[in-house]
Amino acid sequence: MPALDLSLSSVELTRIICDIPSVSGDEKTLADAIFAQVSALEHLDVYRDGDTIVARTRLGRAQRVVIAGHIDTVPINGNVPTKDIDVDGEAYVWGRGTVDMKAGVAVQLKLAAELSDPRVDITWMWYDHEEVDADLNGLTRLARTRPDLFAGDFAILGEPSDGAVEGGCNGNLRAIVRTHGVRAHSARAWIGENAIHKAAPILERLAAYEPRDVAVEGLVYREGLNAVRINGGVAGNVIPDLCEVEVNYRFAPSRDVAEAESHVRDVLAGFEVEVVDAAAGARPGLDAPLAQEFLAAVGAEPRPKYGWTDVARFSALGVPAVNYGPGDPHLAHHDEERVPVAQIEAVEQGLRAWLASS
Amino acid sequence: MPALDLSLSSVELTRIICDIPSVSGDEKTLADAIFAQVSALEHLDVYRDGDTIVARTRLGRAQRVVIAGHIDTVPINGNVPTKDIDVDGEAYVWGRGTVDMKAGVAVQLKLAAELSDPRVDITWMWYDHEEVDADLNGLTRLARTRPDLFAGDFAILGEPSDGAVEGGCNGNLRAIVRTHGVRAHSARAWIGENAIHKAAPILERLAAYEPRDVAVEGLVYREGLNAVRINGGVAGNVIPDLCEVEVNYRFAPSRDVAEAESHVRDVLAGFEVEVVDAAAGARPGLDAPLAQEFLAAVGAEPRPKYGWTDVARFSALGVPAVNYGPGDPHLAHHDEERVPVAQIEAVEQGLRAWLASS
Numbered sequence: 269m270p271a272l273d274l275s276l277s278s279v280e281l282t283r284i285i286c287d288i289p290s291v292s293g294d295e296k297t298l299a300d301a302i303f304a305q306v307s308a309l310e311h312l313d314v315y316r317d318g319d320t321i322v323a324r325t326r327l328g329r330a331q332r333v334v335i336a337g338h339i340d341t342v343p344i345n346g347n348v349p350t351k352d353i354d355v356d357g358e359a360y361v362w363g364r365g366t367v368d369m370k371a372g373v374a375v376q377l378k379l380a381a382e383l384s385d386p387r388v389d390i391t392w393m394w395y396d397h398e399e400v401d402a403d404l405n406g407l408t409r410l411a412r413t414r415p416d417l418f419a420g421d422f423a424i425l426g427e428p429s430d431g432a433v434e435g436g437c438n439g440n441l442r443a444i445v446r447t448h449g450v451r452a453h454s455a456r457a458w459i460g461e462n463a464i465h466k467a468a469p470i471l472e473r474l475a476a477y478e479p480r481d482v483a484v485e486g487l488v489y490r491e492g493l494n495a496v497r498i499n500g501g502v503a504g505n506v507i508p509d510l511c512e513v514e515v516n517y518r519f520a521p522s523r524d525v526a527e528a529e530s531h532v533r534d535v536l537a538g539f540e541v542e543v544v545d546a547a548a549g550a551r552p553g554l555d556a557p558l559a560q561e562f563l564a565a566v567g568a569e570p571r572p573k574y575g576w577t578d579v580a581r582f583s584a585l586g587v588p589a590v591n592y593g594p595g596d597p598h599l600a601h602h603d604e605e606r607v608p609v610a611q612i613e614a615v616e617q618g619l620r621a622w623l624a625s626s
Numbered sequence: 627m628p629a630l631d632l633s634l635s636s637v638e639l640t641r642i643i644c645d646i647p648s649v650s651g652d653e654k655t656l657a658d659a660i661f662a663q664v665s666a667l668e669h670l671d672v673y674r675d676g677d678t679i680v681a682r683t684r685l686g687r688a689q690r691v692v693i694a695g696h697i698d699t700v701p702i703n704g705n706v707p708t709k710d711i712d713v714d715g716e717a718y719v720w721g722r723g724t725v726d727m728k729a730g731v732a733v734q735l736k737l738a739a740e741l742s743d744p745r746v747d748i749t750w751m752w753y754d755h756e757e758v759d760a761d762l763n764g765l766t767r768l769a770r771t772r773p774d775l776f777a778g779d780f781a782i783l784g785e786p787s788d789g790a791v792e793g794g795c796n797g798n799l800r801a802i803v804r805t806h807g808v809r810a811h812s813a814r815a816w817i818g819e820n821a822i823h824k825a826a827p828i829l830e831r832l833a834a835y836e837p838r839d840v841a842v843e844g845l846v847y848r849e850g851l852n853a854v855r856i857n858g859g860v861a862g863n864v865i866p867d868l869c870e871v872e873v874n875y876r877f878a879p880s881r882d883v884a885e886a887e888s889h890v891r892d893v894l895a896g897f898e899v900e901v902v903d904a905a906a907g908a909r910p911g912l913d914a915p916l917a918q919e920f921l922a923a924v925g926a927e928p929r930p931k932y933g934w935t936d937v938a939r940f941s942a943l944g945v946p947a948v949n950y951g952p953g954d955p956h957l958a959h960h961d962e963e964r965v966p967v968a969q970i971e972a973v974e975q976g977l978r979a980w981l982a983s984s
Contacts, residue, residue: 438813442862454874455796455933457837457850464853464871465833471826479815492815495822496866497859504800504854504874504903513822516812516862545862575813 320406338398367595372426428595435552460507482520521549553588565622696756725953730784786953793910818865879907911946923980
């Protein structure tokens, strides 16, 4: 394994850190390597909690920016070690983690080492367990033990955004909708009540549902309300007494969790609805002055983020946050996960242009 | 364990054979006991195949009646050994198998021993594995190895019919109805196609379906078309690409399997339908002269049988067949399974009145 030498290019660093497997729960080797490198940098104060590492400049600047990236990946599927490949004349780094999100982490590591005198103070965060239960997420732990480390005027998550700036994110709510019936032998169905048949209007309403497009601070968020699972039945000769439809509502950040729940209950009025999970979205926060400067410096068009990401965590703490990273999010978790070399370089240059200028 | 003495009353015999556990697959002890008793009877020719026993008179009568009962039960659930109980002033034998169908078998064993000179020749059959896959059923095996033993002018299955005569049975068809879609992350639902939403019209049609009541040879069969299981979905954040609805059609014996399948395909036109299991019903066969004499002798009102039973096997071989046995079929497989003592005696007397008279 090549050493994690932070003077290498961000493309070379991408390959090196992708070739250190770090599937969620198994981040220690990579975290150790990162910790060793950044601890050696005199311009940073370094703090470690498990496999989450925080490195801060202490320049007394008027403003502080948090720049964060998770170091874990979803499971490897024959796509490590990485390869340099060419698709339609464009150079890519191929392999697990290249998109989600080690190319972003590589750029952050390189700039953390290089920018000893940035125009704002910077808090770098590299964290574990992003790809699994939110309870395990390194930032969840850190917010409990060291909430002070989240202080900042603006935050950038290096999640893949195809080199664009993706602002905010949709909220996410899951609910179970249940119908009840009475069991009976299916040879005498009239004695029972069929819970699956009773679920017909639930599916009808979901099929007919027209999701909203909602403009928030200039970005248009597409919503969605979908059945993601359905389950009912006891045996091939029994009238079922229970049917459960799991629905997933993705809602624009202009709507809070209570409003989202109320909307789902309205759509499915007359049915038993149990909300099992809900997370607020994040407003794009692009009207903040620092955000405007950032957009101008990186020269990227802002777009809405649809999926929920950790930007919502910062947004909830009152810190405007965006996603800005190399890689097409559609290729995240994909067996053919690959990131364009030019995008890694563009994001590195974009961040440097903003952070280094004074 | 008391000896299986066939001179005891059919109520006493019911308790004795219920107290010999014989859950499907574990019938040997009971089959051995039955075989030992009937082999000792000079007026019967006895044949055994595994745990299925056939005992025949050879009197050269003009007509032959087959009288059959299965000796296995569904699993015991704390309801063996049997008890004598009293419910609202009526005496019952309580315990697993009392209804389905050892009281019927007890009556058959008693009469097999007693009726050495019946007015018709009789083929008694006691068989294994009725409560499980049809492939394992003792009669399936016997029909393959000794089809000649099924010869007869009329057949009586001792399945519980509450002491009434239940003619024929409905047919039974199971099919899987599938919808297909395209997976996508639920944060970008518009990229996918939701297979669960596409199943809405399937449930609508089943919920709106009005089953027929069909008169066949004077008995009215109620049909039914029901979803018995539904399953779809991949994960809480994935638009599902498959939904499967299992439907169960119970159809009057005037309709054959091909017609039943065609009907299900008509109702669910436009959807992928795969028939996974189908068994024809059985016409009641009560217009046969022997059936008319039987009804007159036992003095019971004929009713339609809704559930599929082994009468369909005889019907398919051209032998009119009915169910006639003690016990309420709604209590079959029930933890409080129990048979009225008076019904055991009434069925014994009914069969004796018909078979002994000359």
